[in-house]
Amino acid sequence: MAIKDTTKNPYIVDRDSNVKVGMSLPFSRGDDTDGWFATTSTTIEAIKNNITNLLNTNTGERLMQPNLGTDLRDILFEQIDESTMILIQDTILDALQIWLPFVDVRDIQIETNDDSKTIDNNRIRVKIIFNLNKDPNTIDSVSIDFSSGINEDTNQVSNTGTY
Numbered sequence: 001m002a003i004k005d006t007t008k009n010p011y012i013v014d015r016d017s018n019v020k021v022g023m024s025l026p027f028s029r030g031d032d033t034d035g036w037f038a039t040t041s042t043t044i045e046a047i048k049n050n051i052t053n054l055l056n057t058n059t060g061e062r063l064m065q066p067n068l069g070t071d072l073r074d075i076l077f078e079q080i081d082e083s084t085m086i087l088i089q090d091t092i093l094d095a096l097q098i099w100l101p102f103v104d105v106r107d108i109q110i111e112t113n114d115d116s117k118t119i120d121n122n123r124i125r126v127k128i129i130f131n132l133n134k135d136p137n138t139i140d141s142v143s144i145d146f147s148s149g150i151n152e153d154t155n156q157v158s159n160t161g162t163y
Contacts, residue, residue, distance in 0.1 A: 022046035043132075047103060048142045051128060054099055055092065055144055070095045072146055076124065080112050092128065102133050123147040 020039035028038045040046045057069035070091050078084050089108045096103055109127040129141045 022049060024049065044138065044140050047100070047130075047132070048140065050100060051096070051103070051130070051142050052144055054095055055126070068099065072126075076146055080124065085110050088124070088126065092126065103130050104133055104136070105130050106139060 020041055021043055022040045022045075024038040024040050024045075031038075040049060054068070055070055055072055058073065059069045059071050060066050062068045072088065072091060075084060075088060075091075088110055092108055093105060096105060105128060107129040109129070111125040111127075112123070124146050125143060126146070127141055127143045129139060131137075131139045
């Protein structure tokens, strides 16, 4: 009887560590072997960067791609309740289905800052547990923080996502 070897990925094989898959985000200086910018050497690292980039991009922000992105940072200024959580999940699922259809989302976990004593109440952390269509045995996750960036000292608002 044949025994299937599940220790190896049957579809996604990053055989050569010298072959780079994509750019590492956020942009940073790479070492001498990478070139000028740091790069990713595995498919999973590249997909994690793609998910982070997609969720941190506002719709209409990308030149020549007006439909790319999500408006998750705008949701920070809404009342965060059960319907807002469902809206966040639906927005993420719709964006991943359109722009990254090879990613299967297993779970989306959303954490909010429930501490009413802090000024920065508008913070959500989204954790996406996913696998690839071609490789259902490899499960990974990516966490992204979205914050309104309200600072006590300067009272300036910056709605940039961090990760």
